[in-house]
Amino acid sequence: MEKNYDPSKFEAKIYDTWLGKKYFSAKVDQSKTPFTIIMPPPNITSKLHMGHAFQETIQDIIIRRKRMQGYNALWVPGTDHAALSTEYMLCKQLEKEGTSKEQLGREKFKERIEDWYKQYKGTIIEQFKRMGYSCDWDRLAFTMDDRNCRAVRKVFVHLYKKGLIYKGKRIVNWCPKCRSSISDAEVEFKDVPSHLWHIRYQIENSDNFIEVATTRPETMLGDTAVAVNPKDERYKNLIGKNVVLPLVNKLIPIIADDYVEMDFGTGVVKITPAHDPNDFEVGLRHDLDIIKCIGDDGIMNENSGKYQGLTREKAREQIVDDLKLSCNLVKIEDYSHNVGHCERCKTIIEPIISSQWFVRMNDLAKPAIEVVENGTVKFMDEQYKKTYLNWMKNIKDWCISRQIWSGHDIPIFTCNDCGEIIVEEYDPNECPKCHSHNLTKELDKLDTWFSSALWPLSTLGFPDDSPDLKYFYPTNVMVTAREIINLWVARMIFSGIEYMGKIPFSEIVINGIVKASDGRKMSKTLGNGTDPIDMIDKYGVDSLRFSLFDGVAIQSDSRFSEKKVELTRNFMGKIWNASRYVLMQIEGEDIKDISQVDLSLADKWIITELNKVIDMVDKKFDKYDLGMAASDLSEFFWNKFCDWYIEFSKCDIQNHKESSCATLVYVLTTILKLLHPFIPFITENIYLELPNHDESIMISSWPKKYKDFDCEIMEQTINIIRTIRNARADKKVPDNKKIQAEILIKNNFDIYSQTFDYISKLCGISELKILNNNNQFQENGIMLTFNNLVINLPLISMVDSSAEKERLLKEIEKLNFEIERSEKLLNNPGFISKAPSSLIENEKEKLQKNKALKIDLEKLV
RNA sequence: GGGCAAUUAACUCAGCUGGGAGAGUGUUUCUUUGACGUGGAAAAAGUCGGGGGUUCGAGUCCCUCAUUGCCCACCA
Numbered sequence: 001m002e003k004n005y006d007p008s009k010f011e012a013k014i015y016d017t018w019l020g021k022k023y024f025s026a027k028v029d030q031s032k033t034p035f036t037i038i039m040p041p042p043n044i045t046s047k048l049h050m051g052h053a054f055q056e057t058i059q060d061i062i063i064r065r066k067r068m069q070g071y072n073a074l075w076v077p078g079t080d081h082a083a084l085s086t087e088y089m090l091c092k093q094l095e096k097e098g099t100s101k102e103q104l105g106r107e108k109f110k111e112r113i114e115d116w117y118k119q120y121k122g123t124i125i126e127q128f129k130r131m132g133y134s135c136d137w138d139r140l141a142f143t144m145d146d147r148n149c150r151a152v153r154k155v156f157v158h159l160y161k162k163g164l165i166y167k168g169k170r171i172v173n174w175c176p177k178c179r180s181s182i183s184d185a186e187v188e189f190k191d192v193p194s195h196l197w198h199i200r201y202q203i204e205n206s207d208n209f210i211e212v213a214t215t216r217p218e219t220m221l222g223d224t225a226v227a228v229n230p231k232d233e234r235y236k237n238l239i240g241k242n243v244v245l246p247l248v249n250k251l252i253p254i255i256a257d258d259y260v261e262m263d264f265g266t267g268v269v270k271i272t273p274a275h276d277p278n279d280f281e282v283g284l285r286h287d288l289d290i291i292k293c294i295g296d297d298g299i300m301n302e303n304s305g306k307y308q309g310l311t312r313e314k315a316r317e318q319i320v321d322d323l324k325l326s327c328n329l330v331k332i333e334d335y336s337h338n339v340g341h342c343e344r345c346k347t348i349i350e351p352i353i354s355s356q357w358f359v360r361m362n363d364l365a366k367p368a369i370e371v372v373e374n375g376t377v378k379f380m381d382e383q384y385k386k387t388y389l390n391w392m393k394n395i396k397d398w399c400i401s402r403q404i405w406s407g408h409d410i411p412i413f414t415c416n417d418c419g420e421i422i423v424e425e426y427d428p429n430e431c432p433k434c435h436s437h438n439l440t441k442e443l444d445k446l447d448t449w450f451s452s453a454l455w456p457l458s459t460l461g462f463p464d465d466s467p468d469l470k471y472f473y474p475t476n477v478m479v480t481a482r483e484i485i486n487l488w489v490a491r492m493i494f495s496g497i498e499y500m501g502k503i504p505f506s507e508i509v510i511n512g513i514v515k516a517s518d519g520r521k522m523s524k525t526l527g528n529g530t531d532p533i534d535m536i537d538k539y540g541v542d543s544l545r546f547s548l549f550d551g552v553a554i555q556s557d558s559r560f561s562e563k564k565v566e567l568t569r570n571f572m573g574k575i576w577n578a579s580r581y582v583l584m585q586i587e588g589e590d591i592k593d594i595s596q597v598d599l600s601l602a603d604k605w606i607i608t609e610l611n612k613v614i615d616m617v618d619k620k621f622d623k624y625d626l627g628m629a630a631s632d633l634s635e636f637f638w639n640k641f642c643d644w645y646i647e648f649s650k651c652d653i654q655n656h657k658e659s660s661c662a663t664l665v666y667v668l669t670t671i672l673k674l675l676h677p678f679i680p681f682i683t684e685n686i687y688l689e690l691p692n693h694d695e696s697i698m699i700s701s702w703p704k705k706y707k708d709f710d711c712e713i714m715e716q717t718i719n720i721i722r723t724i725r726n727a728r729a730d731k732k733v734p735d736n737k738k739i740q741a742e743i744l745i746k747n748n749f750d751i752y753s754q755t756f757d758y759i760s761k762l763c764g765i766s767e768l769k770i771l772n773n774n775n776q777f778q779e780n781g782i783m784l785t786f787n788n789l790v791i792n793l794p795l796i797s798m799v800d801s802s803a804e805k806e807r808l809l810k811e812i813e814k815l816n817f818e819i820e821r822s823e824k825l826l827n828n829p830g831f832i833s834k835a836p837s838s839l840i841e842n843e844k845e846k847l848q849k850n851k852a853l854k855i856d857l858e859k860l861v
Numbered sequence: 862g863g864g865c866a867a868u869u870a871a872c873u874c875a876g877c878u879g880g881g882a883g884a885g886u887g888u889u890u891c892u893u894u895g896a897c898g899u900g901g902a903a904a905a906a907g908u909c910g911g912g913g914g915u916u917c918g919a920g921u922c923c924c925u926c927a928u929u930g931c932c933c934a935c936c937a
Binding site: 003004005189196212213214215216227259260261264265266268269270271272276277278279337338383384386387390391482483485486513515517519520521550551552553556557558559561563564566567569570571572573574576577578579580581582583584585623625627628631635642643646647722725726728729730732733734735736761762764818821822825828829830831832833834835836839842843846 | 862864865866867873874875877880881884885886890891892893894895896897899900901902903904916917918929930931932933934935936937
């Protein structure tokens with residue numbers, strides 16, 4: 001092994017070997033149990049960011065362990081066409097080129113989009129490889145590839161024929177200048193100073209008025225009701241009556257709806273279903289007429305009476321003037337509010353009603369609610385179960401048409417002659433009803449989530465009846481982000497149930513986000529992001545990966561810190577050097593299995609400690625508590641294996657070389673395997689240097705516990721060593737100064753004597769004198785008392801005896817505090833009668849021990 | 862506005878079903894003994910956001926207030 005840890009020398013090489021040997025690929029094998037993860041597909045145009053580095057690594061860690069555990073582990077990678085955001089990006093690019101999608105036309109635009117897909121396809125995948133991800137790259141999928149297109153088509157036809165797809169009305173964002181509907185993402189909200197106009201509407205057959213407040217008086221021409229809150233005492237008696245719509249002189253009803261806030265404005269809202277999304281919903285609930293008064297060009301239309309032909313802005317002025325004249329304008333309040341603007345041309349968005357395609361959700365949602373409620377599908381973090389059920393139980397029909405030019409087609413053809421709608425798995429040549437060839441295809445595209453919803457199916461072969469699908473589906477765990485629980489996770493669940501009759505996955509891990517070091521979300525606009533690739537170049541992949549997990553609760557947000565990556569790199573260095581030590585010791589030795597050698601006390605101790613770690617780590621892995629598993633592992637490696645065992649082994653190597661080498665190799669091999677899912681490269685690199693290794697650590701077997709030993713003596717030895725070191729530090733004895741020590745053993749001399757080497761070596765003791773009784777101790781020294789032995793450190797020349805006395809008194813005082821605490825607890829009748837007996841026994845034992853220790857110490861003062 | 866989280870040592874965060882407050886960083890002291898100075902040994906440091914309550918016992922459960930963050934919906 002090289003002297004220094006330099007990941008750049010082996011990471012790429014190792015990954016190529018793995019690829020070459022096809023370790024990542026999984027094939028149907030009935031003799032093995034499958035374990036499947038489908039990767040949430042990143043947007044094809046995206047670059048690797050810290051969020052991927054975290055989320056995808058979670059999956060890699062899980063899948064690598066499962067593979068080692070003997071499962072037929074499959075992790076399917078893929079990318080998403082993300083129609084809307086890709087189209088948005090391309091449009092910006094076209095803008096720079098001085099053109100637009102309208103100028104290009106649909107065909108040319110589609111070509112450009114496909115070029116984009118090709119251009120970007122490679123980038124993020126290459127970066128994922130650099131991260132070390134063990135996906136089955138042969139199965140790389142794309143949400144727009146042939147199979148996905150067929151899957152989408154099949155499902156669409158299935159839903160349509162089942163009567164679950166229908167055409168309905170919906171409010172969309174309309175830009176009157178661009179003459180096109182635009183997506184929510186393209187709407188910029190800006191705070192605009194405006195007014196709140198208070199208008200009075202006369203109540204039918206009465207001289208009373210009701211006052212409404214509005215920011216958009218011009219829409220009153222489309223009013224079909226006014227609404228109040230049903231709980232509002234002021235208006236309760238008016239509900240059901242009609243009011244006269246001023247200027248229009250039409251009767252409209254007063255309705256009651258929870259949507260109305262009593263405290264805002266006057267507590268009365270005019271309802272214009274055709275020009276406001278909320279009003280539209282209210283209109284649906286109350287079956288109101290929809291009157292469109294603003295045309296697609298932003299000009300008041302034929303429903304606007306004398307205002308027809310005016311622009312929205314002019315109409316507003318005119319209407320306000322007319323209201324003033326007719327004394328129906330009560331007051332004008334200054335008010336600024338958020339107004340949506342078209343991002344491209346900055347025109348104010350007009351919400352207008354339009355025809356869209358919907359999926360009827362009620363029947364689909366039902367079984368999807370059930371499987372989560374009964375735990376068939378389990379959110380590893382219970383809080384998200386609520387998020388999910390809340391959404392599903394109040395599910396609205398899913399609008400699946402989008403007014404964009406790229407993405408999956410909506411396979412609906414309409415006969416221009418007889419109006420027949422044709423929805424089939426193939427493109428029709430003629431109308432089945434009137435045999436006309438005059439057919440029009442739907443121009444709108446499908447919502448991106450429509451194909452995403454099928455992802456766990458399509459990646460495994462759907463719509464074909466493939467063996468893979470039979471074998472690997474349902475998958476095991478879905479790892480994804482919390483903001484898409486409803487948009488994506490929910491849709492995958494009902495899709496899986498509807499088309500496969502089976503849930504798509506049984507467990508869901510929702511990971512937190514990696515925030516920037518300033519505690520805010522990493523974002524391009526803030527410029528506070530860190531490029532994972534930079535970190536890899538600087539510290540290596542393993543350091544980046546491990547730093548994202550060590551001590552982090554993966555379900556909660558964490559903060560990125562380069563300092564931590566650096567410290568993790570130091571840990572890698574530690575692993576490297578400890579391994580070098582092991583390799584140096586075992587050089588030329590015949591390494592036996594630990595079951596074949598006579599283990600020393602230290603060997604038994606580290607094996608038992610390792611058993612504990614295997615146990616803890618397995619439990620944490622099974623709960624997907626990866627961050628805690630990582631910190632258990634680093635704690636063991638650094639604090640147990642390096643700081644203690646390797647030091648002990650330096651003593652044993654003389655008298656117990658055989659067992660020492662066997663144990664060093666066994667423990668190192670085992671801990672490397674446990675670490676491998678987190679830090680695949682360094683572990684592989686070292687593993688291949690160790691004796692008796694398999695072809696690769698990544699296909700070696702996951703560790704199992706060896707037998708446990710009684711380690712009380714070693715634990716006490718460690719305690720003794722710590723105490724002596726403390727005493728030395730307390731007395732400012734430099735570490736390099738050797739001292740003498742006297743030791744009195746009360747019984748079990750043979751066993752305790754096995755630890756003398758350890759104590760001497762680790763405490764800088766030149767000579768350990770064994771005594772038979774108390775009286776033989778030198779007079780002025782530091783007396784250290786333990787269960788079974790007393791140690792005296794004759795540091796007379798260095799010790800100020802009054803200070804030593806003070807130290808002892810301080811110790812006694814501490815013990816007094818402990819004793820008092822125990823006694824108080826044990827004298828509390830409530831505690832005695834209600835606390836569990838084991839706890840009480842424990843407390844009693846502690847009390848006895850402390851009392852005995854106190855007596856010993858008092859003798860020394 | 863609705864929903865959800867968080868508030869623990871100077872900093873970043875752990876603390877599972879209630880039973881004597883933990884880690885890492887930073888600070889201070891000592892240390893170049895052949896794996897490692899990207900190291901080793903030790904020390905100091907907390908009224909667990911405030912206030913109530915349940916309990917023999919609360920960082921942990923309940924209520925309430927405050928602050929911060931996230932998601933969703935965006936208001937006539």
